[in-house]
Amino acid sequence: MREIHQLRDVQSWMDSGMKLSTACNETAKLYDAAVSQLAGWYDNKQLDGLESTLKKMMEADPQFIAGRSLKHSLEVIGGSNIKNNPTLEKNIERLASDVESNSNTCGEWEKLHVKALQFSSMGNAEAAVRQWEEILIEYPSDILSLHLAGMTCLINGTMEKVSGISGRILPSFEDEHSLSSIHAWHSFGLSEINLLPQAERHARIGISLEPKNGFSTHAMAHVFEMTSRYDDGIAYMNDNETLWNFSNHIAGHNYWHWSLYYLTKGEFESAADVLDQKLLNRPDFGRFDSLTLSYLLAMEDYSISDVMQKHGDRYEDIIKQNQANHYRSFNDVRIMMGLCVSKKYDEAEQFMTESKGSECIHGRNVNENLLTSIWSYSREMYEDCVELLWPIRYNIKQIGGSEAQRDVFSLMLIHACLRSKKVKHNRLASQLIEEREIHRMKSPLVDRLRRLL
């Protein structure tokens, strides 16, 4: 994370091996500030945050290639692509054509990023990630390539690639201000392939290098979750809240991890307190996690009607703001959970029909089954829920997100099997609980589920 006085001007970027197409030092510094905020998941208050930094950067030099490429890359991460956003398509065409006609003034690094953007905006995530991997061969200290590749893998359910990418560049990474972020990505990638001792080591290095980097704390939160160290997780999140809270773009999601420890321990009131006091008011992507948490609490038969009544407008806002997009199944399933847990069944049915009909939604192969399984579970049609979820359980990964985020479906399948009237489903419940214990030993949630058999 770079302080204002550490931001690189045009010459400093050149000294880092990356020639920029702008001659304006203010633009180069604002670009650096934007990359720093992105990789550190925070808003720099002196610059009024990431969005404002990008705006000022574009005002300072509207033609700046790397700046335009970054702006559009973030739009793609946000869910836009050339199929659902004609303006984006035009802007990227213009950008590519400007690169072509100003080939001499553009830096090589910028050109390669524009190429990656073209792939990602076409929905070709695999080619885009390959392109960022190519960039990292020549520019191993490029935190932006790692961040965009990592985010793309997270969105596309290919997190198994991430620790390889970060591990290859870690020894030659020379940007001390981004070092905590690369350790955080490396740790997160390792935890998603179950290399947990290594994941913990890198999360702790990331935290020690920059205690305020909430993305390193996030990696540590996954390690606590996957090693069933719920008390350690609660103590850690509580003791260091003022530090990791600095990374306001991921703080909401970190609160969600915190609440999961309580939920797993069966301390539902504490989990609901985090939802009520910390999570629901977050503007970041923790807002979607609040819908999952509400659904998980309902699956445990814990009533959150007080919280839902108090924050009724907020639930409605989260759902309304995202209801019409149908960019990603990962978002739609969580909106569906929000609608069902709010008992808005008419709206849920209509939403489900629209989402199923969306040709371009990411995760389309499993979207219909997932939405209908949530519907079936919420309407107490547990047998249907099992029949919908059981056949696709190995394919759910393609909607993206982390193992911890998709765990709601593993739990829903077990709960549905337990509540089903079919003996075969009840037997399956017993086997699924055994399976769960392989990865989550000493989990109070496993003990709780076993008592329901």
Ligand SMILES: [Fe+2]
């Ligand atoms: Fe997470």
